[in-house]
Amino acid sequence: MLRLHEYRYHRPTSLGEALALLEEHGPSAMPIAGGTDLMPNMKHRLFTPAHLVALKRIPELHGIDVGEREVRIGAAETLAAIARHPLLRDRLPSLATAAGLVAGPQLRNMGTLGGNVCLDTRCTYYNQTLFWRSALGFCLKKDGDVCHVTKVGKKCVAAHSADTPPVLITLGATLDLVSPRGERSVPVADFFVADGVRNTVREPDEIVVAVRIPVPPPTTHTAFQKLRQRGSIDFPLLNVALAVDLDEGDVVRDLRLVVSALGARPRVVAGLDKIAVGRRLDDDVVDAVARRAFDQCHPLTNITVDPEWRRAMVPVHVRRALLAARTPAPAAP
Ligand SMILES: Cc1cc2nc3c(=O)[nH]c(=O)nc-3n(C[C@H](O)[C@H](O)[C@H](O)COP(=O)(O)OP(=O)(O)OC[C@H]3O[C@@H](n4cnc5c(N)ncnc54)[C@H](O)[C@@H]3O)c2cc1C
Numbered sequence: 001m002l003r004l005h006e007y008r009y010h011r012p013t014s015l016g017e018a019l020a021l022l023e024e025h026g027p028s029a030m031p032i033a034g035g036t037d038l039m040p041n042m043k044h045r046l047f048t049p050a051h052l053v054a055l056k057r058i059p060e061l062h063g064i065d066v067g068e069r070e071v072r073i074g075a076a077e078t079l080a081a082i083a084r085h086p087l088l089r090d091r092l093p094s095l096a097t098a099a100g101l102v103a104g105p106q107l108r109n110m111g112t113l114g115g116n117v118c119l120d121t122r123c124t125y126y127n128q129t130l131f132w133r134s135a136l137g138f139c140l141k142k143d144g145d146v147c148h149v150t151k152v153g154k155k156c157v158a159a160h161s162a163d164t165p166p167v168l169i170t171l172g173a174t175l176d177l178v179s180p181r182g183e184r185s186v187p188v189a190d191f192f193v194a195d196g197v198r199n200t201v202r203e204p205d206e207i208v209v210a211v212r213i214p215v216p217p218p219t220t221h222t223a224f225q226k227l228r229q230r231g232s233i234d235f236p237l238l239n240v241a242l243a244v245d246l247d248e249g250d251v252v253r254d255l256r257l258v259v260s261a262l263g264a265r266p267r268v269v270a271g272l273d274k275i276a277v278g279r280r281l282d283d284d285v286v287d288a289v290a291r292r293a294f295d296q297c298h299p300l301t302n303i304t305v306d307p308e309w310r311r312a313m314v315p316v317h318v319r320r321a322l323l324a325a326r327t328p329a330p331a332a333p
Pocket of ligand 1: 030033034037038079101103107110111113115116120161162163206208234236
């Protein structure tokens with residue numbers, strides 16, 4: 001049995017109280033929302049905070065407000081609430097779909113949007129028990145100085161493994177953060193960095209309060225695709241989010257495509273304006289976009305599954321996302 005270390009669990013009921021706790025206890029404190037990722041990681045001794053600051057009782061972190069132009073979702077809202085929300089399924093179907101495909105039902109009932117955005121990166125050589133990791137000699141991400149994936153280099157390549165951030169990037173969403181130093185807003189596209197050790201610009205004492213998402217025009221079609229071993233529960237081996245704005249003749253006005261779960265940050269596929277914008281979204285354009293995504297994605301052995309196969313699946317899922325966007329896909333149950 002994997003046991004937890006000793007720690008104090010604080011349950012603040014206001015944002016001010018939570019920030020004061022994070023400030024008081026400094027690096028020995030961590031925020032916790034649903035705990036669906038942090039708790040297993042604590043059992044594996046990947047994190048051993050002396051203080052946990054629970055976020056779920058803080059009113060500012062709750063609420064799903066769907067306005068005409070913008071949707072605001074409190075960071076402590078659960079993935080289950082997002083997946084089943086009728087207005088979100090109508091206005092932001094790719095987000096509702098992605099939330100509904102995270103893990104399994106119990107984890108979605110506890111897991112939150114904020115926790116998903118702040119999810120730790122994952123790697124075959126990291127998400128293991130202390131005993132397993134010590135036998136191997138640890139790794140760059142935790143307690144060691146070597147990357148067992150690349151064998152060379154000093155850059156951690158653990159994979160960003162959250163399902164909602166790629167969607168949030170395609171939708172142009174922004175995160176509202178607060179720390180003892182004040183408030184700031186960061187576009188989700190700028191939130192992630194290519195370092196598997198810490199792959200976000202969030203400071204340890206910063207709390208994500210809410211996610212704000214502009215409501216796309218009715219001419220924008222969105223889609224989300226996910227590859228995983230067991231459809232009922234697993235983390236993504238690969239995920240694809242897409243937002244495409246089409247005119248009446250299916251001519252592409254704008255196309256945003258993000259592929260993730262491969263490296264430390266979600267990859268925005270570049271150069272699509274040259275091969276798709278101004279052209280009808282026919283099979284040739286779909287193939288060209290799928291090929292472009294394949295060319296830009298280079299999975300590593302950071303997950304147990306064969307990286308060549310994961311790479312071969314990139315164009316398959318990009319094609320599916322584009323076809324789903326051409327004929328709007330139903331939201332996840
Ligand atoms: C078996 C299993 C399968 C899973 N499958 C998937 C999957 O398919 N896709 C996927 O995306 N995830 C998956 N997960 C991971 C996890 O369940 C989800 O990512 C969930 O959304 C995490 O949210 P949480 O509220 O539980 O986060 P927590 O575990 O509470 O926190 C995660 C991290 O975020 C920080 N944090 C949480 N909220 C905030 C906030 N508001 N501000 C600042 N920091 C914050 C915490 O300090 C911690 O570092 C899986 C987990 C398990 C155990």
